[in-house]
Amino acid sequence: MTRIVQIVPTIRPGSGVAGVAYALEREFAAAGAIVERFTLAEAGKRPGRSTGRTAIGNHLEGARNVIWFSTVGTRRARRFLAQRPDAVSICHNDVMAGDVYVNHGLLQAAMRARGHYAWRMVRNPVHLFTAVRDRIRYRGRTHRAIVALTSAEADLLVATYGRVRAPIHVIPNGVDIERFRPPDADERSRARSALGIDDERTVAVFVGHEYERKGLPLAIEGLRRATGITLVVVGGTPDMIRRAESEARELGVADRVRFVGTHDDPVPYLWAADALVLPSAYEANALVLLEALACGLPVVATRVGFAPDLVRDGENGHLVDRDAASVGHRLDELDRIDRTALRGAARATAEQYSWPEVARRYLDLVESLRAERGVRR
Known part of the structure; x- marks a missing residue:
């Protein structure tokens, strides 16, 4: 039986990274896999007091979550995964652990696109933290495979980091074609x-x-x-x-x-x-x-x-x-x-991009990593 752990700050219906993880979770389960979560909640992170009150408060809480999940969350995720040696893990954000890392966007590319790159990076310590963290992620042995959402993003990963140690696989996001449909x-x-x-x-x-x-x-x-x-x-x-x-x-x-x-x-x-x-x-x-x-x-x-x-x-x-x-x-x-x-x-x-089809491509990658792990053992 295939066991998959998804590592992501939150999983819920909707858009963004949380919505992607939710859609994949649903399709993995439909395909017969055992699916588990490791989110901020499983890691033991309690919501901050400022959440939902002001834009600045929400921004600060988000920054704290990035740093906490990247550090404390990483240690706890590794312990969580060690208890599930048969699982293949898919990390979507922050945590420096997991067999597969899904690149949902490059901070440096986003900041360059907005202009005044150096100033935007220096004025926000979380940006500097994220840049260093992801350089270690992509240049090191943290993950066994990297998923880029588009071929252009795969090229941009190499252009940004010079060398990405883990092999890059291009798997796009999908869409719920039943929910998103032409209206009558x-x-x-x-x-x-x-x-x-x-x-x-x-x-x-x-x-x-x-x-x-x-x-x-x-x-x-x-x-x-x-x-x-x-x-x-x-x-x-x-x-x-x-x-x-x-x-x-x-x-x-x-x-x-x-x-x-x-x-x-x-x-x-x-x-x-x-x-x-x-x-x-x-x-x-x-x-x-x-x-x-x-x-x-x-x-x-x-x-x-x-x-x-x-x-x-x-x-x-x-x-x-x-x-x-x-x-x-x-x-x-x-x-x-x-x-x-x-x-x-x-x-x-x-x-052509329904979630069942996209999930199948992830499952193919998961099975290849399971087979590779079996050969190594």
Whole structure:
């Protein structure tokens, strides 16, 4: 019987690393594997008092968790795994233990993409800690295999660290194609009605919490060229939203930008939209691209992360340069054409990345590591 331990700070339904681990856990169990968790809770970490109160408090608590899980959590994870010698372990974040490490993003690449790299690294001690920790991770013998989410990310790992000791396997994230699906007419109408948008208006949706890195300013400025588009923005803190609202007013497009804040379920906003726009500077994977495609939305995205692997220009969306004119041009084009074929192609693309298929690739890797361990013994 295959036994798998997933090491990750939290596991829960939704997006992000926690959602990926949750989806894999479900599929591993469905395939007959014994699946266990090693999270902050199993490691004995109690939630900090500041969690959920303020943005600064949450940020500080997150920083403490990174350091705690990387140090104390590592020692406890090793003890946990030593008691399960037959298990193959998959680590998703922080802990310096596990047979497989899944690279969900490179800190250095993200900071370079945002500009002022040296200052961003120096002003945040956690960034420096993470950079040193991950250099030890990738250059040393901590893991037996590394999973990169895209071929571009695999290349970036080598470019960043010079040499990655463990073999790199490219396995993308997946999407729940039952939850993320095209809406019927009533579902679409209700989703738009909740936003106060009529059925005839062309809507682009942006989903993300890091406005600058993910390119929201470019999408907003692009509306000056795409005059028939309304932009719905999902995610962001109140301070970020206020700044973006001010930028939209200065550009004269504030009446066509709707900020809805952070929501656990993006489905209603994807159902209300006609396209996803994500002109990011850096992405390791960007699950929202898959989620949008699964909902039948063509995407307008830059050539980073998963986008070059997913987007066939002119068939299920468009790959654009990272400038407002390019983004605006493609949004305007989508506003003026019949999008029926694009919607069908978008859904067909997403169906190739269902979670059962992605989990099967992980299980193949797990079995190869089990066989290798047996040979060594």
